[in-house]
Amino acid sequence: MQIEIVTIGNEVLSGRTVDTNFAWLARALERASVQVAWHTTVGDSAERIGEALKRALERAGGVVMMGGLGPTPDDLTRKAVATVLARPLQLDEAVLAHVRERAKRSGRSLPASIESMALLPRGAEAWISPAGSAPGLLIVQGEKPVILLPGVPHELEALATEYVVPYLRQRTGRAVETFTLRTFGAFESQLHERIGARPQRWAGAVLAYLPSYFGVDLRVTVAGPAGSQVAEVAARARAELLELVGSVVYAEGEHTMEEVVGEALLARSWRMATAESCTAGLLAKRVTDVPGSSRYFDRGFVTYSNEAKVELLGVGEADLATHGAVSAPVAEQMARGARHRAGVELGVAITGVAGPEGGSTEKPVGTVFVALSTPEGEAVRRFHFAGSRATIRERSAQIALDLARRRLLGLPLDAQLEEPPGPTAGLAPRPASRAAAKPAARPASPRRRAPGAPDEGGQAGD
Amino acid sequence: MQIEIVTIGNEVLSGRTVDTNFAWLARALERASVQVAWHTTVGDSAERIGEALKRALERAGGVVMMGGLGPTPDDLTRKAVATVLARPLQLDEAVLAHVRERAKRSGRSLPASIESMALLPRGAEAWISPAGSAPGLLIVQGEKPVILLPGVPHELEALATEYVVPYLRQRTGRAVETFTLRTFGAFESQLHERIGARPQRWAGAVLAYLPSYFGVDLRVTVAGPAGSQVAEVAARARAELLELVGSVVYAEGEHTMEEVVGEALLARSWRMATAESCTAGLLAKRVTDVPGSSRYFDRGFVTYSNEAKVELLGVGEADLATHGAVSAPVAEQMARGARHRAGVELGVAITGVAGPEGGSTEKPVGTVFVALSTPEGEAVRRFHFAGSRATIRERSAQIALDLARRRLLGLPLDAQLEEPPGPTAGLAPRPASRAAAKPAARPASPRRRAPGAPDEGGQAGD
Numbered sequence: 001m002q003i004e005i006v007t008i009g010n011e012v013l014s015g016r017t018v019d020t021n022f023a024w025l026a027r028a029l030e031r032a033s034v035q036v037a038w039h040t041t042v043g044d045s046a047e048r049i050g051e052a053l054k055r056a057l058e059r060a061g062g063v064v065m066m067g068g069l070g071p072t073p074d075d076l077t078r079k080a081v082a083t084v085l086a087r088p089l090q091l092d093e094a095v096l097a098h099v100r101e102r103a104k105r106s107g108r109s110l111p112a113s114i115e116s117m118a119l120l121p122r123g124a125e126a127w128i129s130p131a132g133s134a135p136g137l138l139i140v141q142g143e144k145p146v147i148l149l150p151g152v153p154h155e156l157e158a159l160a161t162e163y164v165v166p167y168l169r170q171r172t173g174r175a176v177e178t179f180t181l182r183t184f185g186a187f188e189s190q191l192h193e194r195i196g197a198r199p200q201r202w203a204g205a206v207l208a209y210l211p212s213y214f215g216v217d218l219r220v221t222v223a224g225p226a227g228s229q230v231a232e233v234a235a236r237a238r239a240e241l242l243e244l245v246g247s248v249v250y251a252e253g254e255h256t257m258e259e260v261v262g263e264a265l266l267a268r269s270w271r272m273a274t275a276e277s278c279t280a281g282l283l284a285k286r287v288t289d290v291p292g293s294s295r296y297f298d299r300g301f302v303t304y305s306n307e308a309k310v311e312l313l314g315v316g317e318a319d320l321a322t323h324g325a326v327s328a329p330v331a332e333q334m335a336r337g338a339r340h341r342a343g344v345e346l347g348v349a350i351t352g353v354a355g356p357e358g359g360s361t362e363k364p365v366g367t368v369f370v371a372l373s374t375p376e377g378e379a380v381r382r383f384h385f386a387g388s389r390a391t392i393r394e395r396s397a398q399i400a401l402d403l404a405r406r407r408l409l410g411l412p413l414d415a416q417l418e419e420p421p422g423p424t425a426g427l428a429p430r431p432a433s434r435a436a437a438k439p440a441a442r443p444a445s446p447r448r449r450a451p452g453a454p455d456e457g458g459q460a461g462d
Numbered sequence: 463m464q465i466e467i468v469t470i471g472n473e474v475l476s477g478r479t480v481d482t483n484f485a486w487l488a489r490a491l492e493r494a495s496v497q498v499a500w501h502t503t504v505g506d507s508a509e510r511i512g513e514a515l516k517r518a519l520e521r522a523g524g525v526v527m528m529g530g531l532g533p534t535p536d537d538l539t540r541k542a543v544a545t546v547l548a549r550p551l552q553l554d555e556a557v558l559a560h561v562r563e564r565a566k567r568s569g570r571s572l573p574a575s576i577e578s579m580a581l582l583p584r585g586a587e588a589w590i591s592p593a594g595s596a597p598g599l600l601i602v603q604g605e606k607p608v609i610l611l612p613g614v615p616h617e618l619e620a621l622a623t624e625y626v627v628p629y630l631r632q633r634t635g636r637a638v639e640t641f642t643l644r645t646f647g648a649f650e651s652q653l654h655e656r657i658g659a660r661p662q663r664w665a666g667a668v669l670a671y672l673p674s675y676f677g678v679d680l681r682v683t684v685a686g687p688a689g690s691q692v693a694e695v696a697a698r699a700r701a702e703l704l705e706l707v708g709s710v711v712y713a714e715g716e717h718t719m720e721e722v723v724g725e726a727l728l729a730r731s732w733r734m735a736t737a738e739s740c741t742a743g744l745l746a747k748r749v750t751d752v753p754g755s756s757r758y759f760d761r762g763f764v765t766y767s768n769e770a771k772v773e774l775l776g777v778g779e780a781d782l783a784t785h786g787a788v789s790a791p792v793a794e795q796m797a798r799g800a801r802h803r804a805g806v807e808l809g810v811a812i813t814g815v816a817g818p819e820g821g822s823t824e825k826p827v828g829t830v831f832v833a834l835s836t837p838e839g840e841a842v843r844r845f846h847f848a849g850s851r852a853t854i855r856e857r858s859a860q861i862a863l864d865l866a867r868r869r870l871l872g873l874p875l876d877a878q879l880e881e882p883p884g885p886t887a888g889l890a891p892r893p894a895s896r897a898a899a900k901p902a903a904r905p906a907s908p909r910r911r912a913p914g915a916p917d918e919g920g921q922a923g924d
Contacts, residue, residue: 010668010670011670011672011681012501013500013501014488014489014492014670014681014683015484015485015487015489015490015492016485016489016642016670016672017674018480018482019480019484019485022477022481023474023478023480023481024477025477026476026477027478028477030476030477036475037475037504037505037510038502038503038510039469039503040500040501041500041501042499048499048500055517072654072671074670154849192534206472208472208478208536209534210473210478212479219473219478274743274764279747280746280747280749280750280759281736281738281744281745281746281747281762281764282743282747283743284764284766285741285744285747285855287742288742288743288766289851289852291817291819291851292819293766294766297742298767299763299764299765299769299770299774300742300763300764300766301761301762301763301764302746302762302763302764303761304746304750304759304760304761304762305760305761307760307805308760312761342770356753357753357754389751389753
């Protein structure tokens with residue numbers, strides 16, 4: 001089934017609120033084999049909401065509308081839908097009871113208008129929310145489902161998970177297989193050149209290149225009638241991609257770099273500490289985004305000032321004076337200091353010029369040093385990133401995590417596409433097959449710019 | 463002029479990429495008095511792109527299409543537009559020269575297909591990009607501008623800033639004034655009850671409530687014909703809102719909490735240090751998101767393990783054993799330790815249970831203690847936040863910053879809406895009027911749940 005999602009809200013249309021709800025819902029529906037074919041956003045206007053619904057019913061097999069279900073005067077969705085579908089609003093006693101009960105439970109004095117949330121278009125089925133007052137609504141209009149959801153993210157997510165996805169999954173009869181290989185360290189154009197026209201050999205498959213600061217994700221979607229060979233095609237596509245570009249694949253699916261690093265630490269029973277200057281906590285924050293990270297993350301040193309570098313990490317004052325805070329010797333001492341002072345096996349350090357001020361001819365804004373210290377040895381790399389302060393910091397944290405991952409897994413430290421048929425050693429091996437991980441084979445010489453440091457957005461055109 | 467923005471790309475439609483480009487562009491256009499009235503997203507299909515363009519030309523006064531201008535086979539925008547507008551693609555020599563020059567300058571071997579970017583619909587004006595290969599394109603179709611932009615964020619932003627905004631501003635003849643008051647510490651429903659129907663007295667004005675983890679922004683947009691009194695209406699609306707809810711306003715416009723804290727530190731010539739357990743670097747990262755923050759941020763201690771709390775901050779082992787790491791005494795000692803060991807004036811500490819594991823009956827997931835230590839005294843507060851691990855961490859960092867702001871500005875530590883006509887003391891005073899800042903007047907007693915700790919998303923319905 002191809003559906004249309006309609007987002008309602010001036011705050012989204014004006015760009016003040018980024019529509020993360022849409023992205024979340026589209027991904028949730030994809031897992032239910034429901035394809036989102038159109039997405040429209042309109043403001044808080046009953047006329048525009050009505051037009052959008054009419055248009056969506058013309059072209060799509062179903063419609064999900066998000067937002068405008070609350071109790072304030074700019075919440076117009078129920079009214080607009082009631083008008084367009086000629087289904088007058090009627091009071092729903094079950095919803096009213098739920099709204100009152102939630103209000104009571106909150107212990108806050110809520111405006112009486114909150115009870116307007118119990119007015120539903122005639123014939124609507126109400127899905128009582130596990131997370132809020134506004135219910136989800138289902139109206140079946142001439143065989144096509146029209147679903148209304150509140151725009152509050154956690155309410156939307158709760159209703160979609162509990163009701164919308166199961167309901168739509170049951171209505172579709174199409175098979176979809178999708179997988180994602182996450183790469184880091186190669187440009188999109190390099191991946192494209194290596195992979196070329198190969199996807200044309202995979203029946204019903206589409207390969208998308210998804211570049212971001214975190215690398216380039218390769219997402220393959222295979223679609224076909226229920227009962228067709230979509231699973232087999234997907235498996236073959238995955239194997240061929242790993243053969244072509246496996247040396248820069250760090251994870252699959254929604255697995256993140258910090259999760260891979262955490263698993264690698266657990267596999268070796270190692271603990272880690274961070275030492276950060278320009279990223280100032282971002283690396284530690286990323287590592288601890290993973291639930292349970294206290295099993296392997298001990299502490300982080302955010303040494304923004306030079307005094308902090310000296311006092312907390314034992315960086316030499318002479319080195320700071322001679323080489324500057326943004327230098328290979330200081331990065332190395334930061335990583336070593338973090339490891340020794342925390343008494344852990346892995347120290348990771350970042351020091352750089354995030355900008356917009358502070359650059360020099362020799363070390364322009366975007367110059368970043370990353371160092372690793374382990375009982376097996378130390379390493380430092382210099383990078384140069386283009387972009388804003390935020391971009392430089394995000395990229396620095398990501399490349400530091402990738403270096404840690406490569407060191408932990410015994411991979412070559414510098415990412416590069418290997419000649420096909422290449423090994424799939426870049427992918428974090430499952431614990432059972434760890435022996436297959438390729439040991440560092442080539443000399444890891446420092447260089448000015450690694451392929452892991454795209455400075456034009458990691459892509460050639462668009 | 464009301465325009466429609468069309469986003470093109472399977473990666474956006476599938477929800478894999480969040481459409482931050484749209485939000486950025488809508489805000490940029492608003493500043494040019496251009497109102498975005500519709501936003502449509504379609505996938506990489508020439509047919510869908512063509513349909514979307516036709517539809518947009520029917521209803522809008524202008525169209526901006528983003529994405530699909532690159533050199534790969536899934537970049538179909540130029541072709542689709544050429545077909546729908548009956549303007550065959552023609553080679554543009556100036557664009558070709560630019561594409562070749564960029565390719566040469568990049569030093570990378572780029573596929574020959576990159577030259578397809580120089581094929582433009584007949585009659586299109588090319589805006590050479592300051593930031594990439596793909597040009598922006600302007601086609602005037604029956605008086606309506608059709609603008610095509612690449613989807614790479616920094617390329618889009620460069621082209622929009624340099625060409626699109628000035629071009630559209632020149633075409634519109636409407637005046638728009640907009641301002642935003644950023645509040646923290648009151649629920650959306652509380653603000654709504656206080657403000658009520660007041661906006662109806664402001665001619666041509668719309669007030670939007672924009673809740674997020676960072677508080678509730680109040681955005682007022684006043685529109686009218688060029689030469690009308692929009693500026694005066696906006697000034698009056700701003701003054702009235704500050705009278706009604708000023709005690710919870712922390713900033714205006716796009717000013718962030720961390721910027722306000724930084725300015726308050728500079729105004730007092732104070733420096734700060736952080737001590738974080740559950741947020742593990744997020745607070746330090748937020749403080750240092752601000753360029754130039756090295757003037758007031760010295761260092762951060764990410765003390766994830768108990769050993770780190772003892773060794774780096776001097777937290778008492780007995781207190782850890784008696785009260786647990788998530789407790790008022792430990793939070794206080796962390797803040798004090800950070801302040802003393804860094805030798806600064808402000809120490810801010812966060813310790814809590816971010817979940818999803820680690821909660822108990824007494825301290826469920828979401829329990830967070832925030833402490834401040836300054837030469838003037840110390841304070842600790844307990845909060846409870848609902849939501850995911852990421853949400854709990856984001857809210858913890860935000861409330862810690864707000865507490866620091868209140869302490870630095872001499873405001874009551876616990877946010878609350880004051881009775882109108884209230885002072886506007888909640889707003890960070892300009893340096894020149896600092897004397898107007900209200901000193902802490904009422905006893906700041908700890909309590910289980912401050913209004914600054916919304917645990918239902920800060921809003922009642924939607």
